[in-house]
Amino acid sequence: MNASLSATGTVASEVFALLNETDPVRWTDEVADRARERWARIREGVERASASLGEPSRPALGEALANLATLVREAPSEAEVPAAKSYWMALRARLMP
Numbered sequence: 001m002n003a004s005l006s007a008t009g010t011v012a013s014e015v016f017a018l019l020n021e022t023d024p025v026r027w028t029d030e031v032a033d034r035a036r037e038r039w040a041r042i043r044e045g046v047e048r049a050s051a052s053l054g055e056p057s058r059p060a061l062g063e064a065l066a067n068l069a070t071l072v073r074e075a076p077s078e079a080e081v082p083a084a085k086s087y088w089m090a091l092r093a094r095l096m097p
Helices: 002-021 029-053 059-074 085-095
Strands: none
Touching: 002 029, 002 059, 002 085, 029 059, 029 085, 059 085
16 A cells, blocks of 8 residues: 555656646746656556555545546647647646646
8 A cells, every 4th residue: 555655646746746837827848848758757657556556545545546547548648748838738727626
């Protein structure tokens, strides 16, 4: 269970950083590049956390991870993720609780 909590904590930290980094007021091309890299780490982290979580002892954690996994599956592949600010603002809105 500790490994799954660590994995989900890492994913949560990456999502928080992505939300912070993609602030529309501070948007630049460099932000898009960093966001793409961070999104790739989030994808990998969701896969690891989902694999290690099993049956969660905290249902809300399992539900949040499942929702994030759905969002990751619906997103374009890493090579197809656009740099457009509008894409990142829409993703940002979907990631916010």
